[in-house]
Amino acid sequence: MQTRNLINNQWIDADSGATIDVLDPATDERIAVIPSCGAAETRRAIEAAAAALPEWRSWTAEERAVPLRRLAQLMVEHRERLARLMTSEQGKPLSEARGEIDYARSFIAWAAEEGKRVCGETIPASTRDKRILVLRQPVGVAAAITPWNFPSAMITRKMGPALACGCTMVIKPSELTPLSAFALGELAIEAGIPAGVVNIVTGDAPAIGAELCANPTVRKLSFTGSTAVGRILMRQGAENLTRLSLELGGHAPFLVFDDADVEAALSGAMASKFRNTGQTCICANRFYVQDGIYDEFVAGLEAQLGSLRVGRGVDEGVQVGPLINDAAMDKVESQVADARDKGGRVRAGGARVAVAGCANRFYAPTLLEGFTRDMTIATQETFGPVAPVQRFTHESQAIEAANDSEFGLAAYFYSRDASRLMRVAEALEYGVVGANDGAPSTAQAPFGGVKHSGFGREGGRYVMHEYLETKYVSWGL
Ligand code: SIN
Numbered sequence: 068m069q070t071r072n073l074i075n076n077q078w079i080d081a082d083s084g085a086t087i088d089v090l091d092p093a094t095d096e097r098i099a100v101i102p103s104c105g106a107a108e109t110r111r112a113i114e115a116a117a118a119a120l121p122e123w124r125s126w127t128a129e130e131r132a133v134p135l136r137r138l139a140q141l142m143v144e145h146r147e148r149l150a151r152l153m154t155s156e157q158g159k160p161l162s163e164a165r166g167e168i169d170y171a172r173s174f175i176a177w178a179a180e181e182g183k184r185v186c187g188e189t190i191p192a193s194t195r196d197k198r199i200l201v202l203r204q205p206v207g208v209a210a211a212i213t214p215w216n217f218p219s220a221m222i223t224r225k226m227g228p229a230l231a232c233g234c235t236m237v238i239k240p241s242e243l244t245p246l247s248a249f250a251l252g253e254l255a256i257e258a259g260i261p262a263g264v265v266n267i268v269t270g271d272a273p274a275i276g277a278e279l280c281a282n283p284t285v286r287k288l289s290f291t292g293s294t295a296v297g298r299i300l301m302r303q304g305a306e307n308l309t310r311l312s313l314e315l316g317g318h319a320p321f322l323v324f325d326d327a328d329v330e331a332a333l334s335g336a337m338a339s340k341f342r343n344t345g346q347t348c349i350c351a352n353r354f355y356v357q358d359g360i361y362d363e364f365v366a367g368l369e370a371q372l373g374s375l376r377v378g379r380g381v382d383e384g385v386q387v388g389p390l391i392n393d394a395a396m397d398k399v400e401s402q403v404a405d406a407r408d409k410g411g412r413v414r415a416g417g418a419r420v421a422v423a424g425c426a427n428r429f430y431a432p433t434l435l436e437g438f439t440r441d442m443t444i445a446t447q448e449t450f451g452p453v454a455p456v457q458r459f460t461h462e463s464q465a466i467e468a469a470n471d472s473e474f475g476l477a478a479y480f481y482s483r484d485a486s487r488l489m490r491v492a493e494a495l496e497y498g499v500v501g502a503n504d505g506a507p508s509t510a511q512a513p514f515g516g517v518k519h520s521g522f523g524r525e526g527g528r529y530v531m532h533e534y535l536e537t538k539y540v541s542w543g544l
Contacts, residue, residue, distance in 0.1 A: 068152065069249040070099045072108060072269065075115035076262035081270060082107050087242050092158040093379045093389045095426045099156075101245050103270030109237065109278040112266035116208040116235040117284050119263025124205050124233035128182040131231055135179035138258035142172040142251075149219065149250055154380040156244045157218050158388040159343050161380055171219035171251075173510040174227040174526075182231030185531055200540040205233035206310060207286035209534055210279040212239045212300070214292045215391055216346045218247035224514075224525050225289045226251075230264065232534040234287070237266045237279065243391060245269045280304040287534060290314070291348075294474075294519050312523025312533050314348065314515055316448045317476030320469035321351035321505075322491070324462070325359035327481035328503075333367045335505025336454070339479055341375060341432060342506075344388050345452040346395070348520075349477035349499065349508065352449055353438065354456040355465045361458050365436065368454060369415050372432035377420045387452055389428040399430050399451035402444040406455065411444075412436045416452075446472065462487065470496045476516035479505060498524075 070089075071078040081102035089099040123131070142149065150164035159167070188201040211225040222238055229236050240248035248267050255265045268275055276296075279285055280303035287310045290300055294315040304311060321339065323332045339351040356364050380388040390396050396419070403417055416433030430451055438445055438455035445455070459465045469478055478497040482488055492500050498516040501507040508514060513529035515521065523533055 068099065068246060069253050070101050070246070071249070072102055072104050073249065073252040073265070073267040074108065074112045075119075075266065076256055079108065081105070085270070087270060089156055089243070089246060091155050092391050092428060093422070093425050099246055101242070101269065103242070104268045105271040105274040106278040109239075109268050109275045110282065112237045112268050113208060113278070113282050113284050115263040115266050116237050119261060120207060120235045123235055123261060123264050126233070128185060128231065131182055131233065132179040134259040135175055135227065135230060138254055138260065139172050139176040139179065141254045141258055142168060142175070145250075145254065149247065151381070152250055153218055153244070153247045156246050157215060158380050158391065160385045160388050161383065163343060164380065167217055167220050170508070170510075171223040174220065174223040177510040178227030178231040178530075181228070181528060181531060184528065185232060185535065196544050198542040198544065200542055202538040202540060203535045204538055206534055206536050207234060208237065208284050209234040209287040209289065210237045210239070210285045212276060212279065212288070212290045212292065213241065213248070215241035215243040216343055216348075218244035219251060221291045222248055222251055226265065228530040229534045230260070232531055234534050235264045237268065237285070239272070239275050239279065240267065240269050242269050242272060276300060277303055280309055281307055283307055285309060288312075289523070289525075289533065294521070297521055312515070312525065313521030314523070314525065315476070315519065315521035316474055317348040317350070317516065317520055318352045318446065318448050318472045318474040319349055319477045319479060319497075320472070321354045322465045322469060322478075322480035323354070323356045323360060323364050324465075324480065324482040324484070324487065325357045326483045326487070327360060328483060329360060329363055329367060331503060332364060332481035333371055335479060335481060335501065335503070336368060337371050337505070339501070339505035340454050341372070341387060341452055344390060346391065346450045348448075350450075351454070351479055351505070353445060354454055355459050355468055356456060357465070358458055358460050365414070365434070365456055368456070369434050372434060372454065373415055375432045377429050377431065378422050379425060387429070387432055389426065390430060390451060393428065395450060396428055396430065399449060399453060402442075402447065402449055403433065403435065403453060406435055406438055406442045406444050409439060409442050411438050411442060411455070440471070448474070462491070466491060466494045470494075473519040474516070475518035476520035477501065477507070
């Protein structure tokens with residue numbers, strides 16, 4: 068297991084000798100000690116990326132695709148080791164960690180091919196003596212700041228396209244889950260990605276973030292995390308006019324109409340709500356269910372969440388793991404307490420679950436009926452396994468409630484009426500809409516939000532624009 072930071076293919080310690088303990092969130096057991104790097108190491112990583120840039124950007128897309136494909140293949144070969152490492156530092160059930168490695172690999176594999184389709188353009192000029200050319204060129208050194216909830220996939224979602232476009236990178240993974248990042252760094256070296264193309268620094272997050280935003284060599288920053296941190300990065304990058312992609316918080320509504328296929332809606336709800344123990348930016352955060360189907364849907368949800376197995380992610384069959392830390396538990400508990408105080412009814416769950424030999428950080432899958440707009444759960448992201456449910460009568464009410472949020476990342480709805488499917492999909496003010504789909508994330512589609520969920524798109528051909536400059540050449544004959 069690699070535990071040090073990566074600069075120019077050298078594994079390094081922090082200049083100060085400072086370290087951070089990496090803990091298993093299920094048990095609080097210390098699983099690694101990593102260097103706590105800061106601004107100075109980040110500057111060196113940026114310099115390494117800048118030095119590697121001219122050579123890497125001169126490779127053809129086909130040439131860059133070779134080590135990227137090799138990296139994707141190595142992720143297949145090391146799948147089980149990577150998944151176990153992820154579960155040990157992040158807590159998610161092993162089956163989900165395996166799924167995340169596949170998901171993470173798909174971003175590298177997709178980008179390796181998509182890089183070959185980065186095309187320029189010629190535009191007919193208005194005079195005979197000129198030609199107009201449009202070139203697409205890599206932005207340069209790109210930075211990525213990634214979260215703990217998807218320790219591999221949120222890195223490869225940025226790294227695949229950045230590298231395929233010819234950028235070099237400095238990656239700052241969460242200090243809570245750095246080991247998956249270091250493991251990817253090791254595989255990138257083994258895959259033949261040249262020194263300095265991928266650098267990884269973590270530790271003092273504010274110092275590293277400030278350097279990545281303000282250093283003029285960094286031309287692009289892609290961040291996945293909270294809206295609060297996104298705002299800080301945007302302010303810090305203002306002086307440098309750093310190009311940003313921000314994938315920030317969400318508060319996904321999940322609408323179930325009377326004409327829905329109830330079984331499909333239930334399986335979509337379970338997939339969306341309880342993935343990663345409710346700790347995803349696109350988790351369903353509030354359910355609106357139409358009167359005619361309400362009793363059947365809520366009874367079904369109660370039965371299904373009651374059958375979920377809570378426990379340590381490493382134990383086979385576990386479907387709900389620990390929350391990442393005590394602050395996460397405090398947030399979940401305070402939202403449920405606030406909902407109870409304001410008249411919400413806990414129909415299932417609503418308390419911690421004791422797991423033998425583990426930390427007190429497991430929360431029961433919870434069904435909360437009768438949530439109202441004044442409850443914090445109605446407006447704040449939960450990041451935990453709590454499903455608040457509310458009735459509605461008319462389609463317009465459901466759309467209005469769904470859009471009544473500062474966030475606009477993902478929304479879901481279930482219906483079998485073709486007209487309604489198009490109408491509601493168009494009316495929802497969200498970047499990603501699951502129409503009869505509780506799991507819309509995939510490498511080939513554009514992923515990202517509107518409003519306070521950020522801007523920029525990741526995935527498919529859309530993400531390539533984030534790492535490319537458009538250059539216009541006016542060619543006089
Ligand atoms: C996230 O939670 O930020 C990402 C979720 C996904 O990629 O599906």
